[in-house]
Amino acid sequence: MSIEQRLRQAILLKNKTLKEFASESGMPYTTLQQYLSDKIDRKPNADALIKFETYLSISIDWLLTGKGPMYHGEIQEQKAEYKKKDEVEQVIGWLKDWQNWADERKRHWLGVQMERTFPEYREWLDKQGL
Numbered sequence: 001m002s003i004e005q006r007l008r009q010a011i012l013l014k015n016k017t018l019k020e021f022a023s024e025s026g027m028p029y030t031t032l033q034q035y036l037s038d039k040i041d042r043k044p045n046a047d048a049l050i051k052f053e054t055y056l057s058i059s060i061d062w063l064l065t066g067k068g069p070m071y072h073g074e075i076q077e078q079k080a081e082y083k084k085k086d087e088v089e090q091v092i093g094w095l096k097d098w099q100n101w102a103d104e105r106k107r108h109w110l111g112v113q114m115e116r117t118f119p120e121y122r123e124w125l126d127k128q129g130l
Contacts, residue, residue, distance in 0.1 A: 004036050010056045025055040
């Protein structure tokens with residue numbers, strides 16, 4: 001997919017006509033038409049890219065290359081998801097280490113705390129036969 005096709009897609013997904021988008025963004029309508037034309041080889045300049053990013057909430061990287069998420073919100077969601085995974089892995093690693101050096105009394109204490117805090121923990125233990 002070309003820049004022109006990605007740009008057209010982004011505008012259509014916002015349920016905007018070209019005239020509406022040009023008016024809202026302050027971009028001349030004829031300039032926008034030239035960016036979208038297959039016959040005219042005019043690529044968006046830096047100012048146009050910033051307007052596209054601002055008024056369409058799209059990633060400039062996606063617009064130029066087609067790689068990565070289309071929308072900025074997707075980028076934030078991905079970063080948050082990666083952060084959650086990292087945090088969960090750190091907690092699991094800490095628990096495994098703790099389990100190795102803790103005595104039976106401390107392991108029992110942690111089990112009781114887990115059951116109080118997370119009712120599904122008991123269900124999980126039962127399924128595991130523990």
